[in-house]
Amino acid sequence: MPKFQIRLVQLQEDLNSSNREYAMLGRSSDLMVGTFDSTTLKHAFSATKLGSYHFGIAVRSDHPLAQLEEISFSDLAHQKVLMVPTGISEKNDLLRQQLLEKVPSIQPIDTTGRYDINTFNKAVEENIAMISLTPWKRIHPNLVTVPLKTDITVDYGLLSAKLPGKKTADFLHEFIQINHPKISQ
Template identity: 30%
Template sequence: MFNPILNTFISVIDCGSFTKAAEQLNISTTAIMKQMNTLEKHLNLKLIDRTPTGVRYTQAGKIIYRDAKFIIDYSKKSITEAKAAASDDGIVFRAGTSKLAPARAFMDLWYQVSPDFPENKLQLVSFEDDTQGLLPEIKKLGEKFDFLVSICDSEKLLSMCRCLPIGNYKEMIAIPKNHPLAEKEMLYIEDLHGKNLMIMSEGISPVHDKIREDFQKNHPQIFLNDIPHNYNLSVFQRCINTKSALLIPECWKNIHPDIISLPVYWDYTVPYGILYSSNPSESVLNFIKAAENLLS
């Protein structure tokens, strides 16, 4: 339903080089370059700037990159819905997925549990990340979605639904590619001294509150800038525009092509899990029980 070369273009931008994209896609570098030339010729646009240190998108390429992801996600959603409509036997579980709430962790669990639910089918429901973060989508659990995967250390979030804990993401530091720390492969906390760090406002996330307390007590040289709400895509744009560091979970490490994410020498993690309605259906409860047994 879409030109598959778009997938190659996205990989090139995400990887920052033809060679790395070739390794990711398991094809030759020459084939990658030919596909990019074909795409640029087909669109009559220059999409990529080629430099000695790698590649990055042009202004035109930035727009194509953004919309290509939407086109691919929408196409996958359309095919999934069509397949579900073609067979109305059994129960369809609907799992929401977006940039900030990827369904990969749910999919991994589904493939292990699904043999116990041979009559059930899975439908991925793509959605755009709201300016208010994930909270508006959580209100739709039981209606638009049956399941969402999310970080689950917010009392407000957990008051709106039930949660099956799955594990913990490592906390990382995201920075723009032109940040002074961008050449490093891993950070010490001291590397952040004299730098601006974006962190959730006090009282939203217990994990961020703990990190805030640590930094205020032991690393006052780090300048903390509050994020006054839950994360949304505008937060990452602010990170780029202000050339600030940003505290993120590892599941978002590839969320923006102009941002790189670095591990840190610390033990901070944030819990994540499967969210489902406070008033779940019997089929949803049966799935959750099976998942609990698998995880225990």
């Protein structure tokens, strides 16, 4: 796509939003790659799906769960588990509901919203398990991510404001035509 130039920007945190990064779309950024589901799409942005992530459990490398090949819900019995609060993500809410229904002794620890570096540091410092996703398996040098045995996945893709500017709309249109020709028909 030679007629487009991409400029990478550091997102500034919007501490008033539980969906901090998404709140920046259309303001300090035009596009981002991120997760989405029906709950997050209720906000003022659109998504072009690129794929799906799987859930895992991130733990400190000396945590007993770090030695497992795969973690089942029952492996989390009596564990504190860091997770996003309810209402931010349909898929996270569904996973939380299933976890707590099947293993009521799990102790959910809510984060302040979507994860930031402080969330990963908290998991390390307090040596507690954390719900994680495929791309974060190496996000912190002290954390090991073990796949979680669940059929729930989270879609990810290119996110933009619902009403992007002309340049962003043109980019998305061409991107879809090149990468997803069936969508544009």
